[in-house]
Amino acid sequence: MVRTVAELFDAVRAGAYGPDPAHERISLAFTTTQAVRHEGRARGYRNEVLSLRLDAALGSCAVEPGALPADALDDCVGATVADLLSHPLLPVRTAALDAYLAHVRPHTPGNGARPYPLAAGSSLSRSRARARAVVDLLPADSATPGEHLPVLVIGVVNSLLEQLRSRGRAYLPCDLKGGATEWGEPVLTDTAAQLERCGAVLASGMTLGNGTFQGLLDHAAETGKPLVMFAQTGSAVLPRFLGAGVSAVSAEPYPFFWLDGGPGIIHRYGGRS
Template sequence: MTLADLVRRVRAGELGPDPAGTAVSVAFTTRQSARHATRDRSYRNTVVSLRVGEAVGSCAVEPDDEPDVADCAGAGVAELLDHPHAAVRTAALDAYLMHVHPHETAKAEPITIPRGDSLAKSMDRAEAVIDLLDPRPGQRVLVVGVVNSLLHHLRARGVPYVPCDLKGGRTEWDEPILADADGTDFDLVLASGMTLGNGTFEPLLATGRPVTLFAQTASAVAPWFLGAGLRAVSAEPYPFFWLHGGPTTLFHYREP
């Protein structure tokens, strides 16, 4: 299955009500800059979100690629699935699927990330994600979409990894971050949900290696690929752990 296949099923009404008659009520963008205590580096997040009923669907974008979502409020999901910007299309698909198939009613394990400061919550979320990945001794992990808290927990468990991110750069431990993983040897993939919004998700599935996603972007889209190359999903719907200090919830899915 491809993302295009999933969109066709939505349009055909196979997964819920007609998306043409399902409207977006709120459209908004969240911009964040963070530098956790004791960390040497800061980072930025920009996330496009659309609300359908009680559900909020989201897609992260690079700060210099942020679409104007003002006209999305009041539009039907079917219309937005044809939007010229991929982030809007992804957020619309995510909102629709979360509206029709909420995480709370799916066969997912809820994981509570307890209250805490930004670093504590980042570390707790990362530990839960690595628990879900569950690498065996000696397995090498390709990490796509570098999050230093995830790398911290891989390092703590002695798991070798290859950091990869379209932006390149270096990790908190001054390791080079590959912009392209072609030719790299690895056994497992741990990838950000951003891959669903930027066109790199399906090539990861095509590697034939088991893929686990940690998904804020498209958290309700990702579980539809379980068993089709995707082994597990840590789905994190809006509001994300970095938005407030109270408890937040992850939904962990595993392939059948």
């Protein structure tokens, strides 16, 4: 079992998970940019995601809109996974790791994944459906170490906050961008300062791509607090940390729920059945 992100990179480079990454080449690299404001919501947001294709698998890492250099895609196309695991940009390294692990450990029941269907519908209805699937992975409040302490939500998604509110769960919204939630609550920006105040952590896979995930993993491993990840970034990476601090993962490989109004699926690991 790996206990750090660095250990996982080293294990993949060494071929511990399957084929030598020096012999696996990325055939396609692309970015997806989205802007959305759901009906009835006062605020909108933007997403940008880098995705890399390895055979039939896709690996992804979200980035701040406009932050990815224009030549990053050229760096990726035709490169080996081994090359990209050492790329100077963390989002490229993360997407390459995700693509490789999605290739060798696809989201199947044999690899521990439980499929969760998302019905067709509007972007808002599908966002709410995903939020229910994610929040269901948190233990009941009475089963959380530090009973009745709030859930630290890292990567503010209003549908997740709405779902926590509907269940009477207190939360601390945290995001590097700051701002305010749909309900006017200030969004905190210093994650580390909030960890001691919470009883559980619900975090975006984007923490992999910005380098803050390891601190969350260490805290959860040391304290026993539940750490539930909702992952479009690193959907195949984060299940590798189950039992090492991560308690559950909602894995959502590309294409994401917001790209299509038809029926879809996410894959859940750990947590409540």
